[in-house]
Amino acid sequence: MLKKFVSLLLFAVIFNLFTPAAVFAGNKVSDINVDVFIYQDGSAYITQTWNCDFSQGTEGYIPIQNLGDMTISDFLVSDGNGPYQVEKDWDINGSFEEKAGKCGILKTPDGYELCWGITNYGQNRYAIEYKIHQFVGSYEDFDGFNFQFINPGMGTLPTDVTVKIVMQDGIQLDESNSGIWAFGFDGQIHFDNGQVVAYTASPLSATTDNVIIMMQLNKGLIQPIRKVDAAFSAVKDQAFEGSSYDSNQMESDAVLQEEYSDEDPGAFFTIIGGITLFLPAIIVIYIIRRLRKPKKQITQLYENAEYFREVPFAGNIEATFALAEEFNQIGDDNDLIGAAFLKLINGGCLEPLTEKKVSFFGKERESISLKLVHPPEFPGLATGMLYDLLITASSLDQILQEHELEKYCERNQRALKTIIDAAREDGRRTLLLIDCYAESSKKNPLGLSDRGKKLIQDIMGFKKYLLEFSLIGERSVAESIIWQDYLTFATLLGIADKVIAQFEKVYPDATEYNQNAHYSYLLAHTFMVASARGANANSSSGLGGAVSMLGGSGFSGGGSGGGTR
DSSP states (O other), X not given: OHHHHHHHHHHHHHHHHHHHHHHTTTOEEEEEXXXXXXXXXXXXXXXXXXXXXXXSOSEEEEEEEOOXXXXXXXXXXXXXXXXXXXXXXXXTTOOHHHHTTEEEEEEETTEEEEEEEOOSSEEEEEEEEEEEETOSEEOSSOEEEEEEEEOTTOTTOSBEEEEEEEEGGGOOOOTTTEEEEEESSSEEEEEETTEEEEEESSOBOSTTOOEEEEEEEOTTSOOOSEEOSSOHHHHHHHHHTTSGGGOOHHHHHHHHHHHHHHHOTTXXXXXXXXXXXXXXXXXXXXXXXXXXXXXHHHHXXXXXOOOOOSOGGGGOHHHHHHHHHHTTOOSOTHHHHHHXXXXXXXXXXXXXXXXXXEOTTSOEEEEEEEEEOOOOOSOOHHHHHHHXXXXXXXXXXXEEEHHHHHHHHHHSXXXXXXXXXXXXXXXXXXXXXXXXXXXXXXXOTTOBOHHHHHHHHHHHHHHHHHHTHHHHTOOSSOHHIIIIIIHHHHHHTTOHHHHHHHHHHHOOSOOHHHHHHHHHHHHHHHHHHHHHHHHTOOOTTOBOEEOBSSOOTTOEEOOSOOEEO
């Protein structure tokens, strides 16, 4: 008897869990656009625009719970035929015909449900509007909110979401007066022309996916009615718990070490062993590097450098990077990653792939991926380590998408830094082995031997040569070298955009060389930016960037479920 009871109970649970999804599996919301307009008193007018394809059920609905002192008013719904009639008492049990062209608010023990009749089956576009009073709170240190705009467990997934936040009176939001964070989905949040924009990089699909946005405002931008006897920093601390904004760097280091161990048990220890072997030399170089290089002498060194028409160090990226960085000839550390990407693409190790994806409504989206063809067959620590990273970051088919690389670098924030640091130290070892440094800095304040001085002048002369390429009118160098090797080192030195403009002045006609080179550079730059964006995403500074899939605790609004019934 007990066994039969347990079986019936299990059946009932499974039936209740899966029946709604099965019944309305045909109902889809391809995308939701959420526009949030914040008033001076801290209230917010919200418009959700749903692009739908419904074939079952009688109504759409949005549960909004956990509002505290907030209240909802001014609820309106409209479609392509105009506004709906607002019903004072919404009847959830009404028929399809009774709900058609109507909408209403259903009060529940936990909050509200915003409801409207589906009205017409097929493709439709609904605009759902409502006002939330006391949306923004006035805290002791800042004004702000942490609000769930899209619930987990909606029955109409997968769904792309975009959220835009604007302020009354044209107040411009940016890094100087606001902080922004987002939780619960794979995507980005950014400041964009005075607004805040958050969007999904891939559609919400899991029952746990949701869209939570937390925003901090400097005092004086608005005057919220709702007063909170606490600091907004406490709201952030609670939201950050378990999120990537609060990740422990030691954990990232451990993950990175584990990945090196998984791919090659000796790789990690080989790197450590190499660094240990050259530790005394590294310390010497570090001390030399820390000595202040006279800025005036570096400027004079550059001015006196003669044009150098060959890539520095016979193409050794690491040695060029180490010496150029030491003498302020590098724009950013990440330019090393961009140069490594470009060399891998030019060397046939990475092959660009164009993919087209079609949404529910036939909208095409084009994305560029990188197919990992083979490891580099040319020397270079940076390119080899980067290719190994890309193998780990890509899917099983060894095709790397931009968002895959970004998410990998977000989860493993020291991965890029490990490549850059290893390349720098490899370059310094080379400089030491070829007697680049002076025995005494008293004889040479720049700390270089005669050979070292010649090498840095070669780098400077090459940089000057590239930047003044059109003035020289150089045509004695093969175009393949100009558009591949030259552009790779221009990327390393952080001057690629300027150099491309110089090249195009001398070679204005479209050729296979410049077209392929320009495309490869843009591709390398795109993936370099994606990796850097991911590596810098886990900052609690509020400057925007990648969204944390976890965290967001303490939010207002939301609830769970929604869609159709």
